[in-house]
Amino acid sequence: MLLQRFLIRLLTMAITLFGVAVVVFVVIRVAPGDPIAMMLPPGATDADIARLRALYGLDKTIVEQFFIWLSGVVRGDFGTSISLRQDVLGLVFNRLPATLELAIVALLMALAIGGTTAILGARERGTAVEAGIDIASGAALSIPDFLWGLVLILLFGVLVPVFDISGRVSPQLDLPFVTQFYLFESLARLRFDLTKDLLGHMLMPAIALALPLAAIISQLLKQSLKEVLDLDYVVLARVKGFSETQVILREALKNAALPTLTLVGVQFTFLIGGTVIVERLFSYEGLGNMAIDAVINRDLPLIQGIVLVFALLFVLINLAVDMMYALLNPRLRHG
């Protein structure tokens, strides 16, 4: 039964990814802009153009091109980048860890900020503290992530320069890393000097990405908490002698977190989408930054590879959210 559900789940994931592949493949070929024109100097002959076109397989029909590409993808061959002349899969896996680290740090910050303010607001419900939290989260939510990025660059990069405004790590440092997960590896190797430098670069883009999500978590979780705090079992816990903070943490939080969890899953995929612009803003060497270059250069194989990896990421996040939901809700576990 469980195996059957899992297999169905895998099948839907495969169908989703196939759909994404088709759409991306067709759209970037139908949209205006020719990669061949970008590669050749002005004044190239028609024969040169035709030869290059044939070299990249662009002279075949879209359907033919698609199945050639798809048969490669199934074997793990995503083709060669037109602009960088390197293996697409290698390029993507080289950049993906940087983006994942940024997204995870941003998510943790959003959960910490949103969760804390939600709990505080629920405990101090009806007071000036709650009103203050509402105003702050309204402001955080109505400003998009890239604008937060600019605000942060102005505040902490220019006016009070405490953070590095560009790149992933200071270029003069010797990096002993064997993986591309610099931040996690620096923690694992106990090289906290490097951790500090990496965080110095990562903190501003992470905050920019985290603030809108933190505001959403704060508002939704606070609302759910306030509803749960009127329920009978919470009243009973107060009669038992537990303080309001204990009541929130022990009785209310887990039940109130369920609706928030679903939303965080969806919003986290938006956050990853947001890395594209925010990475560009901070010249952070991640997948999003590479995606923009790929689009500008009409690098069809690279765009396809990046989009497919992003899609896989989104599908996996949704799967993880569903599994956590079942884990937190005992009524679903037995059903």
Added chain:
Amino acid sequence: MSAVVKPCLDIRSLSAVLPNGQRVLRSVSLSVQPGEVRALVGESGAGKTMIGKAVLGVLPTSVRIVEGDMLLEGEDLGRLQPKARRTLIGARTALIPQDPLTALNPSRRIGPQMTDRLVRILGWSGQRAETRIRQLLDEVQIRDPDRVTKSYPHELSGGMRQRVLIAAAFAAEPRLIVADEPTTALDVTVQKQILRLIAQLQREHGTAILFVTHDLGVVAKISQKVSVLYAGKVVEEAETADLFAAPQHPYTRALMAATPRYTDPFASLKPVDEAVLAGLAAEIAAADQAWRRPHG
């Protein structure tokens, strides 16, 4: 020997208001002696649950106490710091809630929900709390305590959940239990069993109970004393036997007349008499006016 027995609960002219200034409790005075069951009877909205919540310190934030004292075994609850009051209430009182379906946390197992007060508020060892809970589950006639303590609430019936809540209420040997319509949400056959169980545990443990109900039949079965409540005001107070033998206040008589009788349900199923309610309204208006004069 006439040593004055300190009441277990002593409420003295307690008044509470809503934000719009309307009084919801009107100078309520009542006391519960140690080991005694005091019924609090009245229609919906009469404020009987409010009194129970006021004692336990869990009034809704919109309701504000403006006057009066509540003494729990001689300790003035209004004079204690919030933390001290919370701990005192946690140690000496318990609540048997109205609806067993909503009074247990759906995402926690039954066992920890029963032992948490013993361990975390009263500082018992986990072992001792465990033993105590098994003893109480046996007293409420739950035959398979292992299964029950490992269950989630949704795996138990309403009657079972109410037994669990009763066992948890008695577990810490509280001096006072507030029973807030504990049988209302159950079906009729289970109601009787639960009522009998509460009465039995009350006798064996000698616990004082403030028993909130709208059901005069329940009052007659379980309580020694009754306070009849209307619109947040105690209109009559008496020994239960005396009240049923000779109700003094017209409202009490009207309430008794309005109680359905199984011998002739349709003839007896009727609202409280209009003339009595009009009289009450005048009585309460006069009381409010007299109260407002010194309170501005």
